[in-house]
Every structure is written in C-alpha cells, then in structure tokens.
Amino acid sequence: MSRGRFYAADLAFVHDQGFGELASAAAGELISRMRRAGLAGGRVVDLGCGSGVLAAKLGAAGSPVLGVDVSRAMIALARKRAPAARFRVASLLDVEIPACEAIAIVGEGLGYLRDARLGGGVPRLLRRCHAALSPGGLLLLDVRVAPRGRARLLRRQVHREGDGWAVLARTEVGSDRRTLTREITVFRRVGRLYRRSHERHRVRLHRPAELERALRGAGFAARRLRGYGRLVFGPDQAGFAARRG
Numbered sequence: 001m002s003r004g005r006f007y008a009a010d011l012a013f014v015h016d017q018g019f020g021e022l023a024s025a026a027a028g029e030l031i032s033r034m035r036r037a038g039l040a041g042g043r044v045v046d047l048g049c050g051s052g053v054l055a056a057k058l059g060a061a062g063s064p065v066l067g068v069d070v071s072r073a074m075i076a077l078a079r080k081r082a083p084a085a086r087f088r089v090a091s092l093l094d095v096e097i098p099a100c101e102a103i104a105i106v107g108e109g110l111g112y113l114r115d116a117r118l119g120g121g122v123p124r125l126l127r128r129c130h131a132a133l134s135p136g137g138l139l140l141l142d143v144r145v146a147p148r149g150r151a152r153l154l155r156r157q158v159h160r161e162g163d164g165w166a167v168l169a170r171t172e173v174g175s176d177r178r179t180l181t182r183e184i185t186v187f188r189r190v191g192r193l194y195r196r197s198h199e200r201h202r203v204r205l206h207r208p209a210e211l212e213r214a215l216r217g218a219g220f221a222a223r224r225l226r227g228y229g230r231l232v233f234g235p236d237q238a239g240f241a242a243r244r245g
Contacts, residue, residue: 006112007071010188010197014165016051016077022142023050025228026106027057030140032229033241034063034102037136042101045132047092048109052078055085063102068095093121097132105129105141110211111180111203122211126218133244139220142228142239143206146177164189178205208238215242 007015034040041062046055049067051074058065065085069075075087088095092109110122129139147154154173159166170183182201187194208224215222220242227233 005199006201007069007074008197008199009073010165010186010195011167011184011199012051012071012073012077013188014162014167014186015074016053016081017165018160018162018167020051020053021231022107022228023053024057025231026104026140026142027054029225029228029241030054030102030104030138031058031061033138033140037138037243039101039134039136039138042134042137043098044102044104045097045100047095047097047103047105048107048112049078049087050074050107052081052085052087054104054106055087056082059084066098066100068092093125097128099134100132100137101134102138102140103129103133105139108142108144108203110141110206111144112201123214123217126214126220130219130244135244137244139215139242139244140239141242142225142233142237143208143211144180144203145208145236145238146173146180146205147236173205179203180205206238211238212240215240219244221245 034042044058044063044065046065046067049055049069052067055065055067055078059082067078067085067087068090070091072089075089078087156171158169166187168185171180173180180203184199186197212222212224222240222242225239225241233239
C-alpha cells in the first residue's frame with residue numbers, strides 16, 4: 001500500500017474512469033458562455049486539468065488548450081485523452097499563464113493545500129488570471145465549502161466501483177470548518193489480483209462571500225452559479241463565472 005503521493009497512477013485512473021461528470025459539465029458551461037461572449041475558438045487555460053476531460057471537450061469545440069496539473073499521472077492520461085492540447089506538470093501557483101480568452105479552475109483546484117502558499121495565494125492567482133485574460137475574457141471555477149449546521153455532512157463515507165476498480169473515501173471537516181481531510185483507499189485490478197493504494201488529501205474550504213470579494217478585488221465581474229448546466233451543486237460546493245471588464 002502506497003502513501004504520501006498525490007493522484008498517483010491508481011487514483012488518477014479511478015478518477016478518470018468514474019469521476020469526470022463535473023469537468024464534463026463545466027466544459028459545456030464554458031463552451032456556451034464563450035459562444036455567447038463572442039470568444040468561441042479562443043485559447044483556454046485549464047488550471048488543475050486532471051485527466052483532460054474539459055480540455056478534450058474544449059478542443060473539440062475549436063479552442064486550443066493548455067492544461068496544467070501537479071499530478072504526472074493525471075497529465076499522462078490527459079495527453080492520451082486530448083492529444084491536440086498542450087499540457088504541463090506544474091503548480092497552478094507557479095505556472096506562467098499565457099494570454100487567453102478563458103481560464104477554468106474546476107474540480108476544487110483552489111482547495112488543495114499540498115502547496116502551503118495556497119491559503120494566502122488565491123488573491124494573487126486571481127490577479128494573474130485577470131492579467132492573462134483578454135478584455136471580456138472568462139474565468140470559471142468551483143470550490144468546496146463547509147456545510148452549515150449539518151453535522152451529518154462533517155463526516156462522510158463514499159464508496160464507488162467500476163470495471164476493475166473500487167474506491168472508498170472517508171472525509172472529515174476540521175473543527176474550524178476551513179479544512180477537509182480525505183482518506184482515499186483505491187483497489188485496482190492488476191491481472192487476476194487487486195492492488196491497494198492509499199492517499200490522504202487536505203482541502204481548503206472556502207467561504208463563497210470571501211471568494212466573491214477576492215474575484216471583484218482582482219478586477220472581475222463575478223456571479224455565483226447554481227451549477228454547471230444540468231449539474232446542480234451540492235450544499236458543500238460553490239461555483240462562479242467571472243468576466244474581465
């Protein structure tokens with residue numbers, strides 16, 4: 001059993017196979033918004049791109065895409081899924097964001113505390129996004145938030161399985177309701193046997209009002225979303241569509 005890695009090969013595989021709904025719905029949302037804004041076909045930067053679900057859909061819609069993720073295993077999958085896109089293994093805090101028409105930070109990309117600077121780095125990252133976007137450019141993002149007054153949501157256990165894999169995730173919200181810890185155990189079939197691996201993730205929980213102020217402080221006109229298209233956010237999720245003036 002392996003520990004201490006972040007979206008290593010087995011968890012990256014499982015996430016790609018069974019957890020692509022959010023990225024797929026976000027892609028549809030972004031494509032629709034880019035068309036309405038007259039930005040269809042413009043360059044998109046996908047920060048925290050995962051296995052390339054959003055990149056593939058945006059590429060199919062005619063946009064060149066740069067995807068960035070800290071997980072080498074995720075980037076390897078993304079290159080197979082979206083061969084026309086460009087990908088880079090890097091922290092979203094460090095990567096140079098090229099001039100573009102849209103930026104996506106979906107799937108809790110702002111929440112991971114693997115980089116200790118992230119807690120204070122969100123406003124700086126949002127300012128960098130604003131500077132990279134063309135006038136009228138779009139930013140789409142979602143974050144995890146702490147549920148209010150729902151003790152049953154502070155500790156959860158989720159199980160999902162598919163062809164040749166299963167995953168068990170136990171989550172617990174910290175007493176300050178600003179961090180969430182995920183204990184993720186993966187079982188993946190290798191030949192006739194199953195391999196077990198484990199990862200622990202710490203996720204920063206955001207307060208939507210604070211994030212909206214940060215977006216406006218960076219120069220965006222921001223609007224909170226109920227979801228991406230037909231995918232409605234749960235009580236512990238929040239999303240925003242923001243536009244550079």
